[in-house]
Amino acid sequence: MSGTGTAGILEPLAPCVHCGFCLPACPTYLATGDENDSPRGRIVLMRSLATGVIAPTDSSLGDHLDRCLGCRGCEPACPSGVAYGAGLAAARQALVEVKGLPWTARMILRIFATPLLWRPLLTMARWFRSTGIPRALAGEGRFSFSMGMLAATAPSHFPASPLPRPGSARASGGASVALFTGCVMDTLFPHVHDAARRTLATNGYRVVEVQAQGCCGALHEHAGDHDGASDLARRNIAAFEGTVDFIAVDSAGCGALLKEYGHLLGTTPASEFAARVVDVTELLAAKGPRPAGPLGDDVAYDAPCHLQHAQGVHAAPLAVLGAIEGIRLRELPGADRCCGSAGIYSLLEPALSRDVLEMKLASIRDADPIPSVVATGNPGCLMQVGAGLLAEDLPVRAAHPVELLDAAYQMDGTYGPDDSHSARFQK
Ligand code: SF4
Ligand code: SF4
Structure with missing residues (x-):
């Protein structure tokens, strides 16, 4: 491994003192109970990779790092300031340099690097969604769950009358x-x-x-x-x-x-x-935002990992939802914990992804009263949580916070x- 790669792994992980405070914040550790699927265990593995104690080709090392969601839920739980995400990125890059990527990952990444591929493919998926077939087929099995993910990309609110269509010049002034x-x-x-x-x-x-x-x-x-x-x-x-x-x-x-x-x-x-x-x-x-509403929804805010942990943004989405008159807003237990989506993780690690999702669904299912909307600002979370809600036939829909604010502005x-x-x- 290159010296740059070694330092890139070791330096961000250096403050770790193996105290274990991060373990209860880690969804994969909670799902498997395996120390090697915890932040502390993975840090030991990554250090061993960087110092040459474990070879990059060691399958157990690759498996446990592949099973990490990259959600960075361990970072705010760490009193020592370990930059886990930076260490993980460097370790994954080092493994890819030696082993390459699995063909499924290579194919998916190639598609998303090429607009001439992803745009027609995803546009066809949206057309298929409009037939209603994905929603009808949504369910628990792997195929049915993927149908649920597609169905969950549909708008959460259907306006009573056509909404203004953005597209031509009116606005002036302002940033x-x-x-x-x-x-x-x-x-x-x-x-x-x-x-x-x-x-x-x-x-x-x-x-x-x-x-x-x-x-x-x-x-x-x-x-x-x-x-x-x-x-x-x-x-x-x-x-x-x-x-x-x-x-x-x-x-x-x-x-x-x-x-x-x-x-x-x-x-x-x-x-x-x-x-x-x-x-x-x-x-x-x-800007406040400008007050809106009323809407009568009971909204549970669920923080996307890459908003709360990676960007440190938590108050802003709550302020957006809080500007809507009439909604009842709350955060359920585990609202700051990953839903198991994590980019293409749900495709590459479907079983563990679903185990992680189940913890999220249990929190929604057990809420009293059960919310009518789960609000979350990330497409992967909307699809993962939305598919889970459809699979369990829960009377809850997933929506982006700006969808709710937009619907409220329409209402008022x-x-x-x-x-x-x-x-x-x-x-
Ligand atoms: S990452 Fe932080 S919380 Fe976790 S074991 Fe290391 S020092 Fe403790
Ligand atoms: S990034 Fe998420 S899944 Fe990975 S070790 Fe940290 S908390 Fe666990």
Whole structure:
């Protein structure tokens, strides 16, 4: 292993004193009870990898690191300040350099690196969703659960009348904002993007469009494909260069990596790009946001790991939901714990992913009263939790926080007949 790789693993993990305070925060340890599936156990394994005690080809090492969600739930639980996520990223990169990636991961990452592949594939998936077949087939088995994941990408609220369609110029003044559109969000969750544009414009931002964006690269980086993530980062940095004041993100997983582009590439343009990235709820919370509603939902907020742990954003989504008159807002036990989605983890480690999800579903199922909505700001979480709710036939739906705020603005008549809430920014 290269000296850089060794230091990249050892330095962030150096403060670990093996106290074990992180163990109860780790979903995989709670699911398996195996010390090697805990942060402390994995830190021992990663140090052994870096110092040559264990070979990169050791299958048990690879298995236990593959089973890590990368959720970073262990970081806030650690009193010593171990940067677990940085150590894990370096260890995974070191393993990929020696062993390569499994073919399933290579295929998935290739698709998301190529807009000519992911856009038609995901657009066809959205069309298939509209037939209602995925929802009808949703259930417990592996195929049925995947159908549930697709069904869960549908809008959570259906407006009584057509909502204003963002797309032409009206807004003027105020800070300029462009949405980071991404891949899965742009094709399976365009209704969330539209809700984000409308709510931002309603709160005084000048919303514009930036073309030539692509996938953020988070799936690649988490899998250890550092080069693939870097290529996508450079493409996005070029697309946004000289455009807007803020790059708003409504996908926590994307936002976490976009904010890390400076570290990923180590260049000044990358750092300048990263400094402009904000979660959409951060921008809305900075303006209040403007009160809305009423809605009658009983909402349980579930924090995406990559928003709460990776970005340290917790108050902003609660402020967005708190601006909606009439909703009953709470956080259920384990709301800050991973749901088991974790990028492509649910595809590569389906059994453990479902075990982790089951803990989340039990918390929802056991709530008294049971919520009507689980609000969470990440596509993977919306799909994973949504599919679990469908599989258990629970009377609960998953929704993005801005979807709820958007629905509330519609209910109270905030949106007028003028349909223009964004301007197109063509480089
Ligand atoms: S990572 Fe932190 S909490 Fe976990 S064992 Fe090490 S020092 Fe303790
Ligand atoms: S990142 Fe998540 S799954 Fe991995 S060790 Fe930390 S808490 Fe456990």
